[in-house]
Amino acid sequence: MRSQPALRAVLFTVLVLLVGTAQGAFTSTRALAADTVTWRQTNLAGLGYLASGEIDGADGPRTHAALKAFQHDNGLDEDGVYGARSELALHRQVQAVQSKVGAAADGQYGAGTRSAVSNWQRSHGLTADGTAGPATMNALAIGRTVELTAQRMFAAHGWSVSAQFSCLQRLWDGESNWKVYATNPSSGAYGIPQALPGSKMATAGSDWQNNPATQIKWGLTYIDGRYHTPCGALSAWQSRSPHWY
Numbered sequence: 001m002r003s004q005p006a007l008r009a010v011l012f013t014v015l016v017l018l019v020g021t022a023q024g025a026f027t028s029t030r031a032l033a034a035d036t037v038t039w040r041q042t043n044l045a046g047l048g049y050l051a052s053g054e055i056d057g058a059d060g061p062r063t064h065a066a067l068k069a070f071q072h073d074n075g076l077d078e079d080g081v082y083g084a085r086s087e088l089a090l091h092r093q094v095q096a097v098q099s100k101v102g103a104a105a106d107g108q109y110g111a112g113t114r115s116a117v118s119n120w121q122r123s124h125g126l127t128a129d130g131t132a133g134p135a136t137m138n139a140l141a142i143g144r145t146v147e148l149t150a151q152r153m154f155a156a157h158g159w160s161v162s163a164q165f166s167c168l169q170r171l172w173d174g175e176s177n178w179k180v181y182a183t184n185p186s187s188g189a190y191g192i193p194q195a196l197p198g199s200k201m202a203t204a205g206s207d208w209q210n211n212p213a214t215q216i217k218w219g220l221t222y223i224d225g226r227y228h229t230p231c232g233a234l235s236a237w238q239s240r241s242p243h244w245y
Contacts, residue, residue: 046109048133193219
């Protein structure tokens with residue numbers, strides 16, 4: 001039988017190992033969380049929503065404000081919470097930029113992407129800061145917001161943005177407030193155009209449940225086929241109580 005001093009030594013050693021393992025796990029978890037926030041901030045900064053000097057790994061108020069601005073532009077609930085929906089939308093926007101400038105479309109706005117954007121800006125007479133802000137995204141023909149995405153599709157229907165977009169704005173403000181995941185609690189109508197059922201939008205793309213561009217494409221085609229113009233759709237919507245189109 002071990003002596004009490006020897007037994008105490010063994011127990012002490014085990015305790016030290018357990019504490020060390022727990023501390024190591026806590027440190028690794030904390031480091032992983034900071035790394036995740038850093039990548040989120042890097043993507044937001046790459047798209048011009050956050051200053052590059054604010055990439056610090058701390059999930060503070062400025063990061064939340066930047067995320068809320070991004071969520072607003074992309075048809076998401078503006079809660080400042082970085083969940084799966086925000087992650088998907090953020091990576092999708094970064095990939096859109098990467099595809100246009102010839103960078104690896106991995107959804108992470110790293111040094112390679114910033115360099116590729118800078119080179120593209122330089123060759124197109126823009127300030128070569130490597131940030132895909134509003135001016136750069138406009139030059140890249142990428143819809144930075146859900147509204148701009150819709151405007152870029154007007155030409156395919158022969159509509160004038162100046163004559164018809166205000167009608168679409170009012171129509172979809174009333175239907176879904178331009179929210180990608182908007183669901184009518186009574187009918188189940190879904191998405192920005194409030195398709196009923198939402199699965200109708202699959203004709204525009206398999207990602208109809210989460211991609212605003214796919215939903216908008218379907219919605220504009222629907223309006224064109226049934227009402228010819230957004231103002232025609234708005235007029236019908238306003239004439240009905242409750243509103244529908």
